[in-house]
Amino acid sequence: MAAFSSSTASGLATVFFYSPSLNPINGQATLSSSSRIRSSPRVLRGIHSLRRRGFRRFSQNVTADRSNSFSCNFFSAISTSTLDYEFTDGGKEVELRLRLRKGETLSPKDISVDADGTSLAVKEKRNGLLITLLETNQLFEKIMPSETIWYIDEDQLVVNLKKVDGELKWPDIVESWESLTAGMMQLLKGASIYIVGDSTEINQKVSRELAVGLGYSPLDSKELLESFSKQTIDSWILAEGPDSVAEAESSVLESLSSHVRTVVSTLGGKHGAAGRADKWRHLYSGFTVWVSQTEATGRFSQHPFKSDPYQQKETKVSLLIHPRLFVNADEESAKEEARRNKQEREIGYSNADVVVKLQGWDPTHAKSVAQASLSALKQLIISDKGLPGKKSLYIRLGCRGDWPNIKPPGWDPSSDTGAHPQFT
Numbered sequence: 001m002a003a004f005s006s007s008t009a010s011g012l013a014t015v016f017f018y019s020p021s022l023n024p025i026n027g028q029a030t031l032s033s034s035s036r037i038r039s040s041p042r043v044l045r046g047i048h049s050l051r052r053r054g055f056r057r058f059s060q061n062v063t064a065d066r067s068n069s070f071s072c073n074f075f076s077a078i079s080t081s082t083l084d085y086e087f088t089d090g091g092k093e094v095e096l097r098l099r100l101r102k103g104e105t106l107s108p109k110d111i112s113v114d115a116d117g118t119s120l121a122v123k124e125k126r127n128g129l130l131i132t133l134l135e136t137n138q139l140f141e142k143i144m145p146s147e148t149i150w151y152i153d154e155d156q157l158v159v160n161l162k163k164v165d166g167e168l169k170w171p172d173i174v175e176s177w178e179s180l181t182a183g184m185m186q187l188l189k190g191a192s193i194y195i196v197g198d199s200t201e202i203n204q205k206v207s208r209e210l211a212v213g214l215g216y217s218p219l220d221s222k223e224l225l226e227s228f229s230k231q232t233i234d235s236w237i238l239a240e241g242p243d244s245v246a247e248a249e250s251s252v253l254e255s256l257s258s259h260v261r262t263v264v265s266t267l268g269g270k271h272g273a274a275g276r277a278d279k280w281r282h283l284y285s286g287f288t289v290w291v292s293q294t295e296a297t298g299r300f301s302q303h304p305f306k307s308d309p310y311q312q313k314e315t316k317v318s319l320l321i322h323p324r325l326f327v328n329a330d331e332e333s334a335k336e337e338a339r340r341n342k343q344e345r346e347i348g349y350s351n352a353d354v355v356v357k358l359q360g361w362d363p364t365h366a367k368s369v370a371q372a373s374l375s376a377l378k379q380l381i382i383s384d385k386g387l388p389g390k391k392s393l394y395i396r397l398g399c400r401g402d403w404p405n406i407k408p409p410g411w412d413p414s415s416d417t418g419a420h421p422q423f424t
Helices: 177-188 200-214 221-229 233-240 242-256 329-343 363-383 387-396
Strands: 002-008 044-049 076-078 085-089 093-099 111-115 120-126 129-136 149-153 156-162 193-196 217-220 262-265 287-293 354-358
Touching: 093 120, 093 129, 111 149, 111 156, 120 156, 177 200, 177 363, 193 200, 193 363, 200 217, 200 262, 200 287, 200 363, 217 221, 221 233, 221 242, 221 262, 233 242, 242 262, 287 363, 354 363, 363 387
Parallel strands: 076 129, 193 262, 193 287, 217 262, 287 354
Antiparallel strands: 002 354, 044 149, 085 093, 093 156, 111 120, 120 129, 149 156
């Protein structure tokens, strides 16, 4: 289970993370890579818009419900999904084409399209049953649900969604590991990522997953330090103490701060530089993710992320970045814990850009934590698209420790009186 938070000017905000590429019922894949569908000449049998939110589908007894994306009083509902779909990003809008059954005449009353800000449910009536063609609670980004239009084109259902952020390129319709790793390249703009936290092992495994997914260079401060010193970190601590190790890692981070397109795994524990508030000068050069164990107990409401549907272990993920209410005390406890951690300024990790809260740890699920980290960073950068450029400016000015209020060129931190204007 994971949760993350981001501290912004407006304060702490909240959103759940959900892996839309997994069926919430059995954990199996519901959307594979896009399969191109050969389109016949367009014959429009009816264009329908969700601008009229009172529009009733199928019959007077069927209504749309935001909390339960579809409700039906007389049709049996079963869950399935299509593997054939075509997705196109047209700039301010995206288009989704789903294959319908062939050889039968369909009318608009046989189709249901229910869209919300970040969710989409497409269903079809077939032999008295309500078949789910596609359902996700996590579109790649936000849409304007009132601007959703759909129509039938021969044996395809075409759904047109208007994006809230017309400048953001969508790699796919859903937010998944594949779409995040592809889509984050346009947002990060080469900025590096640092994984920090109390566990060196967790930092290493999550950073390696991120590096592989993004095509970034993986760097491990533990491996670099041990290679340089010709001894293990444990023996170094015994010989010279944790302060010596933290100082050495700080020097390594300084040398890495000018690198781009890297994912850096840092040392965990009190002997790591990231755990010390006075050693963050060069960590500010990239985006930092604090992976932390949560003390909150119980179950989160979010569906589990399972890499193998037959495994009993699961990693549930919830994120703290966008406004949304938690629904039980356990989630509220995790949110409050993250907020409290961010306020404890004596903890170096509290300087991180986002916080990922884990309940339990299984190395086989490092990718789910990496996916949560990317989802968090995506929302953070979308909320302030100038952040990557600001990170770049911070590096060019010498990583002087003045993040986030970057001072003008020539500023000397040793003689700072606090009267210097912010450099923009």
